[in-house]
Amino acid sequence: MAGASAAMMGTETMKARVTVTLKSGILDPQGKAIEGALRSLGLRGVVSVRQGKVFDIEIEDADRAAAEAVLKSAAEKLLANTVIENYRVEVTG
């Protein structure tokens, strides 16, 4: 509904997802714990688990390029620790 009224006013609400994952080579004790827990639960075949974070973000008053720039900035400044984490920005519409 907010999206519809924004569209009528000539602005747009965009949905996006930022996914933050540990770089390969960085230890992931949380993932290891989940791996062990799945084994204890009797699930066979799980070789490795790595946990990451996902952020579903809504942005208004933006075209696709502007939204991507804002999200990249958000990821660099706050959402990801770029020393040990990778991030990926997807604008979904």
Added chain:
Amino acid sequence: MAGASAAMMGTETMKARVTVTLKSGILDPQGKAIEGALRSLGLRGVVSVRQGKVFDIEIEDADRAAAEAVLKSAAEKLLANTVIENYRVEVTG
């Protein structure tokens, strides 16, 4: 390398991603905090942020259907709290 030797032995290692997000209507104080922090950092236009989790999982000795069954079971039993969270399983290859 594990993938290569598994392939030689006639088995397969599959990669999959399980994404766990809060159901709509469930409060997300962590997301709200991130929203506020982005505003403090001077980022304009962010309407809402909701945080979720992502699990990158490797499974061996499985075809696609078997892998999906294992992952669904893992999500139901451990990765997601299905009272307040949705999950999505994607086998990526």
